[in-house]
Amino acid sequence: MTEAEITDSGPRRRGARSTSLLGAVAYATAAACLLPMLAVALAALTGGTDTIEHLAATVLPRYAATTLVLVSLVSAGTLCLGVGAAWLVTMTRFPGVRLFEIALILPLAFPAYVLAYAYTFVLDHPGIVQASLRAITGWGPRDYWFPEIRSTGGAAMMLILVLYPYVYLLARAAFLQQSATAYLAARALGSGPWAAFRKVSLPMARPAIAGGVLLAVMETIADFGTVAYFGVQTFATGIYTSWFTLADRAAAAQLALCLLGFALLLAVAERMQRGRAKYDQTGKSHAGLPPVPLHGWRAVAAWLLCALPVLLGFVLPVVILVSMGLDSEQDLLSRRYLGFLRNSLVLAGTAAVVTVCAAICVGYYRRLRPGRGSATAAYLARLGYAVPGGVIAVGLMVPFAAFDNALDAWMRATFGISTGLLLTGSIWLLVGAYMVRFLAAALGAYEGGQSMVPANMDAAARSLGQSPLATLRRVHLPILTPSLLTALLIVFVDVMKELPATLIMRPFNYDTLAVQAYRLASDERLEGAAVPSLVILAVGLLPVILICRQVRRHG
Incomplete structure (x- = not known):
């Protein structure tokens, strides 16, 4: 082996490892999006x-x-x-x-x-x-x-x-x-x-x-x-x-x-x-x-x-x-309402970051390895937009509740310790449901921005010894910042408004503004429901303002 081949083998191995890592995350994301549908079908048939x-x-x-x-x-x-x-x-x-x-x-x-x-x-x-x-x-x-x-x-x-x-x-x-x-x-x-x-x-x-x-x-x-x-x-x-x-x-x-x-x-x-x-268009010019x-x-x-x-x-x-x-008589600045607001912001912020990161992995892996496997992963990742939140909640609760119960029974029998509900009682499973539901929106925004990055930029970065992850970090992400911010904002607002999955999957005593509005309205306390509803509306105006700017620019 020549000295040049030895020198080049290090970046090549790093590139293969980073591509494999991206592929693993992309396929795991696709599997996570498919899991609720399979679990619902299995639970229904059995x-x-x-x-x-x-x-x-x-x-x-x-x-x-x-x-x-x-x-x-x-x-x-x-x-x-x-x-x-x-x-x-x-x-x-x-x-x-x-x-x-x-x-x-x-x-x-x-x-x-x-x-x-x-x-x-x-x-x-x-x-x-x-x-x-x-x-x-x-x-x-x-x-x-x-x-x-x-x-x-x-x-x-x-x-x-x-x-x-x-x-x-x-x-x-x-x-x-x-x-x-x-x-x-x-x-x-x-x-x-x-x-x-x-x-x-x-x-x-x-x-x-x-x-x-x-x-x-x-x-x-x-x-x-x-x-x-x-x-x-x-x-x-x-x-x-x-x-x-x-x-x-x-x-x-x-x-x-x-x-x-x-x-x-x-x-x-x-x-x-x-x-x-x-x-x-059959004409030579577009009027x-x-x-x-x-x-x-x-x-x-x-x-x-x-x-x-x-x-x-x-x-x-x-x-x-x-x-x-x-x-x-609702006080938006009271400790109780500040707790609702904190819970909503934590869930929406966490879900937005997780969802956009998953969209980056799926979209970038498809760019690196175009083919049937990456295309299938991207297609499965988009299926969540067609699945109602209640279906996703049932599809995730059934298998993970069974896992939690089986683990708790084994720990009790073996060590005399109760593990409780490790997954179904946490916000992470709820965040996973949000990711499945809204990944299509984030992936669409990311791929729309990614299509504007010429392929020769990737080739130039690779010729300078950059691995795929380094190319993503140093080249793509700076260029895609507006698209990524748009994706974050869309998912953030959608999570703030989402109700059925939150009602079914939220941890005990972990209510959001949407849940509070629904509870007050169900109790016919409509004046009280108006307060959290106005906060949800104010947050929902943010992506609408972005859309209005786009319409004004291209109108």
Whole structure:
């Protein structure tokens, strides 16, 4: 062996070791994301047929029907609201259109269950609206009809108001990227603005619109706080009821398996439609669609259509929550509330760091070793976004509780020592659930930034004797700092708002702001629930502000 080969063998061995380490972490992360789904399937299949037969004869048809109705309503509502708003701000000009481009995103900061608390306070029977109606007319409780807010329709309205921005953002981006050639050709052939939009622009934007609607649907089936508070019986509420109220783990696992199957079916549909989301621009230059100036009643109608979702989805709920919070007896600076805030920040901060580190390992390993293995690991790491938090919680609690019980029994028999719940009683399993649930968002942000790093930078670093880990630390991470901060912020806020997994898996006496808001609302102490809800909303505004800046920059 020559001296040059001996000199080069050291960095080469270090590079192989660091790549192997990254691969081990990437595959372990993929396995962790797959574990809850496998555990749910195994627990459901080994739970016996008596439980599932009883569920099929009693609650399963009701859960399935209500979930499908809710999904249908939210799909139709977010489609109409998101596409209509996107078309108006993109293709027309009326007073305030630039303001609405940004304001239409603001409802995304609200968790749906917080919106539910605010509107129940105002629209329920004792609320200010019905109380004022009775005072003015002199009617009794049975003398008039008023829409019931605590219903499937009410839950759908709450979800529509907070989820339509998914469709709006994707549809707006698709409309902005369209060339004017086909649209102007349709106009030249005699089609009016509405007909040209329906026949040309809408079909070209269909893949993006379908992707936004599917995101809204997956958030709908994962929602627990809104449907539980409104008493709407879906798979999400059934899982929680079976786990806690009935203490039936087999029923919870089998309901979770049904919900998991539906969620994965939606994920496959989203993947398939995204893969076909292609069309070609035949023109030599890309000219944007010409906006149409609106005047008179058309301008007023466009203004009202854009103002209504902003008013109902952000402005009015904020006003209601602030007034509720001022009338409550909750002290945000008390030791108890500071404990809730500390718990929320610790969980969200820890989960954000762990999730982003896992995303870096998975994404960077795929760059180093492109192939079927790394691609499979990345695909499995993304599956969590399609799995509701309640399903992940059940999928992790079942195997780890069995492990804790087996270890405790062995330690008692061997050493006379009780180990208790080492894993299921700690925050680390909850952090693991958050990582599985939100890893797709962090991985998407990381890979979006990583695609901007040229491959020749890696080659240059390796030629200078840098190992893959050193290249990641000295080259990639400084360049990817904005993307990594965005990923950290997204995961942080999502964890702050997350409710079902936190309710099921949190350690004893370890409550967060979301849990406190849910508990107070469940006790009908809505004024008190407004205080933690406002804190969650304030934190949720941070990523929305980032999105607004991006929209302003590329608008």
